[in-house]
Amino acid sequence: MKCKLCKREKTEKELCLFHKRAYEKIVEVYAEWVDALNINWEDYLSEIEKNSLTGKWAKEVIEFVKESRVNL
Amino acid sequence: MQNVTLIITEKPEAAKRIALALDFDGAPKNKTEKGITYYLIKREVPIIVVPALGHLYTVTNQKKEKYNYPVFNFNWAPRDIVERKTYRIRYCIDIISKLSKKAEIFIDACDYDIEGSIIGYTILKYACKNKEEIAHRMKYSTLAKEEIIRAYNEVSPHLDFSIIEAGLTRHEVDWLYGINLSRALTIIAKKHSNHYTTLSTGRVQGPTLNFLETREINRKIFVPTPYWQIKAKVKIGKALFEAEYKKGIIKKNRVLKNIITNCAGKNCVIERIEKAKRHLTSPFPFYLGSLQREAYKLFKITPAQTAKIAQRLYLEALISYPRTSSQKLPVSIGYRTIIKKLQKNPEYEKLTAELLSKRFLKPNEGPKNDSAHPAIFPTGNTTDRSLKITEKKTLDLIIKRFLAVFSDDAIIQETAISISINNNLFAIKGTRTAEKGWTRFYQPYFKFKNNVLPTVINNQKVRLIKLIPEKKFTRPPFRFNPSSLLKKMEKENIGTKATRSGIVQTLEKRKYICGEKIIVSELGFEVSEILREYCPSIVSIDLTRKLEERMEKIKEGKEKREKVIKDTIELLMKTTKILKTKEKIIGARLNNAVKKTLNNRIEVGYCSSCKNGKLVILRSKKTGKRFVGCTNYFEGVCKTAYPLPQKGVIKPNVQSCKSCGCPTIKVSIRGKRIWNLCLDPKCSSKFKGKKNEMQIV
Known part of the structure; x- marks a missing residue:
């Protein structure tokens, strides 16, 4: 099965290894944004998407998460 | 002729220098056969100096199978039967063989390093028919006359067989890795697509591509984090200064707000003035890596170019041997003699006079050592040839660094004024050069900005103009450039000083990477991924590091070459077996990546006629000429096509033409100025001002 965002083989759930790592990074950094700005998940995604x-x-992962409204 | 001595050098220029230096009259006779010039020297005994053309022999496959892997049978063979268009190698071997029949004494005068030793050894063994055991070795670090005469008089009685053993091992191991893995990738890709693309990897290429890829991944998954910096704009006397918040960056917005509230309308008082003197010790002499980095930093000359320039300067006896990893300058090179020679050049007259007035000259040496050669230093010689700009710049850099090495420390006076605003501390930092020291010798390459602060006293009140909060974000890791990549390779101890810059060029040639700030292509990603997935040990830095250690052990006589080769073959057997079983999957992945990378290269922009086709660079099957065509042509929808210049390298521009909106390209022809060109031959921009030049948006 292919990743939803590229043609690479997916590892688990919907994404390939790279996009999965990108998602994990987004989740990891969210804690720092909450600490810095006390921001909610949706606003955080919008902020980093336009950065x-x-x-x-x-x-690519942000767009996918926002569109499909899923928690990976 | 009786008792003829045959001296073999690595390059023709070195043969000429050695002949000129050793001939009693300084005018050796030369003979040219088939384009190879050798020299007949008058001395106590007749001497013939004959050049090689770098490596004349190379490792090759015993059986001539091109489309099969794994391959473990190898031997050393003349390069002309292995590589194409190397007929001069054949002439060179023939001439050396012919001359060797007349000679009784053999001297290997190739560069004194691993590669030079291998060149000399293989020529003596194969071209001169097993003369390696009786041959002598000339060891020199510059091609200056005195040094060559000294090296000839103090010729070593035999070759350095330990260095040769290590060198042979390196060549054979690298060949085994290169041929097996590169062949595997190329054959697998070809089997799947029926289209030939050279794909390669190797013992050093693999790990290098791996950490380029890791950096690229870290950039692609990067998510920035906000932080703040706050500055206080204050007026001291009549001048304005920006004082930085002493605690550094602020990670929380509420903390920032608290600081601003606390400081608003409060008194601003100088709390402390700290002064300190900082010594800037003179730099270390150059070794190849540091010279390449400095030349890139200052002149944007790539490491590979710097290595070539340094080699040319060495062959003209202007500098010492550049492929060194030493930061030592032994007394034996004759500091004063070199500086006196440099003094004859008006440009260095004052600086050298200052050094010569010193009673003792002691260089500031670094920790790195190289048993074969000292650090890079100028010989003080001049050349009749007019040097190219890049050569001039590099030579000047080497001379100035050499002079700076003998000079005193520079002293910087640092001042920090701490300002308290309601117990929140801010600081203004000032610097002033107290003693210029070595920095005077290293101009214009050392730049230092003085920032002199006004005289203030403790508890002095200053006026707070305003607080300046700045929101910032953490930045992704920087992309490697050729210089920082070289530094990384050096730090990880992969490759050698002579081969590192070549590896980067190979990665570029294979289209794995591109750009000055290195970007890994889709193909680079896929190759690196495949290697990491199916043969992780190949891309691991540990493997190549361990191999370097074993090579050192061979040099010391503590390890056997045969054992290292045997272990390499065992590892490669396992690896190629895995690759063979996964050929179908790997082939599909490689094929996709090759297609994507090639498409990226030739796409010029969108077609303005049909609006949805892409303009790509194509070649006419009939004439072989290149042109730009629309991808919708193949669907029978659009016939848009534009002619292209047939010479030079073409790169698509991001910007489109200001006049007609058509895509633009960058054309670079060697020796000519790069120009931007609108694809449309009828574009109005081409009729304004200069022909074929246009403005881009």
Whole structure:
């Protein structure tokens, strides 16, 4: 089975290894954003999505999470 | 002729220098046969100096099977039968063989390092028919006349067989890794797509690509975190200064708000003035790696180019042997003699005079050592040839670094003024050069900005103009550039000083990486992934590091070459077996990646006629000429096509033409200025001003 975001083989759930790592990174960094700005998950996703420093795969995962409204 | 001595050098330029230095009249006779020039020298005994053309022999497959793997049978063979377009190698071998029949004494005068030793050894063994046991070794670090005469008089009675053993092992192991893994990848990709693409990897290429890929992944999954910095703009006397919050960055927004509330409208008092002197010790002399990094930092000359330039300067006897890893300058090189020679150049007159007035000259040496050569130093010689700009710059850098090494420390006076605003501390930092020391010798390469602060006293009140909070974000890890990649390879101890820059070029050639700030292509990702998945030990730094250690042991006589080769073959047998069983999956992955990478390269932009096709660079099957065509042509929808310049390298631009909106390309032809070109030949921009030049948005 292929990853939902690219043609790589998926590992578990919906994503390949790289996109899964990007998702884990998004979750990990959320704690720091909460600490810094006391922000909710949706606003956090919007903030990092429009940030030019956010990596390509992380942005792809954000879009996917927002569109499918799933918790991976 | 009786008792003829045959001296073998690594390169023609070295043969010429050695001949000029050793001939009693300084005018050796030269003979040219089939484009190879050798020299007949008058001395106590007749001497012939003959050059090689780098490696004349190489490791190759015993059986000539091209499309099979694994391959474990190898031997050393002339390069002309292994590689294409190397007919000069054949001429060179023929001439050396012919001359060796007349000679009784053999001297290997190739560069004194592993590669030089292998070049000399293989020529003596194969071209001169087993003369390696009786041959002598000339060891020199510069091609200056005095050094060559000294090396000739103090010729070593035999070759350095321990270095040769280590060198042979390195070549054979690298060949085994390269041929088996590269062949496996290429054959698997070809089997799947029926299309030939050279894919390669190796003992050093694998780990290098692996950490480039790891960096790329870390950038692609990066998520920034916010933080704040706060500055206090204060007026001291008539000047304005920005004092930084002493505790550094602030990670929480509420903390920032508290600081701003606490400081608003409060008194601003100088609490403490701290002064300190910092010594900047003079730099270490250059070794190849540090020279490559400095040349890249200052002049943007790539490491591979720097290595070539340094080699040319060495062959002209302007600098010492560049492929060194030493940071030591032994007294025997003659510090004063070199500096006196440099003094003849008006550019260095003042600086050298200052050093020569010193009673003792002691270089600031670094920890790195190389038993074969000292650090890179100028010889003080001049050349009749007009040097190219990059050569001039590199030579000047080496000379100035050499002079700086003997100079005193520079002293920097640092001042920090702490300002308290309602117990929140801010600081202004100032620096001033107290003693210029070595930095004077290293101009314009050392830049230092003085920031002089006004005279203030403790408890002095200053005016707070405003607080400046700044929201910032953490940044993704930087991409490697050729210089930082070289540093990383050096730190991880993979590759050698001579081969590292070549590895980076190979990765580029294979289209695994591109750009000055290195980006890993889709193909690079896939190759690295496949290797990590199916043969993790190949991409691990540990493997190559351990091998380097074993190579050192071979040099010391503590390890056997045969054992290292046997272990390598065992590992490769396992690896290739795994690759063979997974050929179908790997082939599909490689094929996808090759397609994607090639498509990325040739896409120029969107077609403005049909609006949904892509413009790609194609070649006409009929004429072989390149042109740009729309991808919808193949669907029979769009016939848009544009002509292209047939010479030079073409790269698509991101920006489109300002006049017509058509995609633009960058054309670079060697020796000419790079120009931007609109694809549309009828574009109005081409009729304004210069022909074929346009403005891009």
